[in-house]
Amino acid sequence: MTLDNNQTKKIADALKVARSVAWGAADILSSFYHKDTSDLDIKDKKDGPVTEADMAANKYIVGRLKEELGTEEFGYLSEETFDVKKAEPVDHDWVWIIDPLDGTRDFIDKTGEYGMHIALAYQGRPVIGIVAIPESQKIYFASKDQGTFVETKDGTVTSIKVSDRHKIEDLYLIVSRSHRDDRFQKLIDGLPFAGKKYMGGVGGKISTLLEQESDVYISLSGKSAAKDWDFAAPELILTEAGGKFTYVDGKPVFYNQGDVKRWGCIVATNGHCHEDLCAKATAMLKEIDKN
Structure with a gap:
């Protein structure tokens, strides 16, 4: 995938917004996580449990992205709102793909091993990726051809790479x-x-x-x-x-x-x-x- 200058700028601008949204969503999830499990309003669905935290984070993420970036150029594909029975593609080239709570079972079981995902796909391929790990107080973020970074709660941003193990x-x-x-x-x-x-x-x-x-x-x-x-x-x-x-x-x-x-x-x-x-x-x- 080759991006032109306008597309690259659009991605950079969208990433700034999405990083801010990710921290807000992480705070929401963490606040629910530290409540008693009986307060989470857990509902069992075919593909696994859903909690009040999933719904609150989803509402915040989608609401903020739509408020800041609109719906004319961007479509939205979220775990909590996608109609599985219709199973139709979102009719946009640019689509936000959102998992407001990744690892709901771990969230309920209080392992701390839960996260939140925000991605932006262009014509089916990701150009922005953000993974928040609220209990580590970190977000990992990347944009196409710009590398991956980890950001901590104090605002420190560090470039990050995979291991060089090769056997x-x-x-x-x-x-x-x-x-x-x-x-x-x-x-x-x-x-x-x-x-x-x-x-x-x-x-x-x-x-x-x-x-x-x-x-x-x-x-x-x-x-x-x-x-x-x-x-x-x-x-x-x-x-x-x-x-x-x-x-x-x-x-x-x-x-x-x-x-x-x-x-x-x-x-x-x-x-x-x-x-x-x-x-x-x-x-x-x-x-x-x-x-």
């Missing part, structure tokens, strides 16, 4: 403590990683790659699949920090395609042996599916 045997996998069917378990058990680390929420997992605590994250759909709002922001903060994020066959992930579920196998790495790892995973999945 599969030296890499650490970041994975959920649960949410693994037998097929996925066989895949990750069969790959020769140095070890596994555990974390809730996709944004939190990808942040560990930026902090060089891990090197690989794999998503493998089963009965269900991760959604656009799980991946759009984490993808950009990873790739702008030097990592890679593709389907296992090397194809890029496109967002706002109607069906928001990202079926198949998606591999996110520090980039140094991405293709080799994808090849090994492809071969292993073929063997697993034979048996």
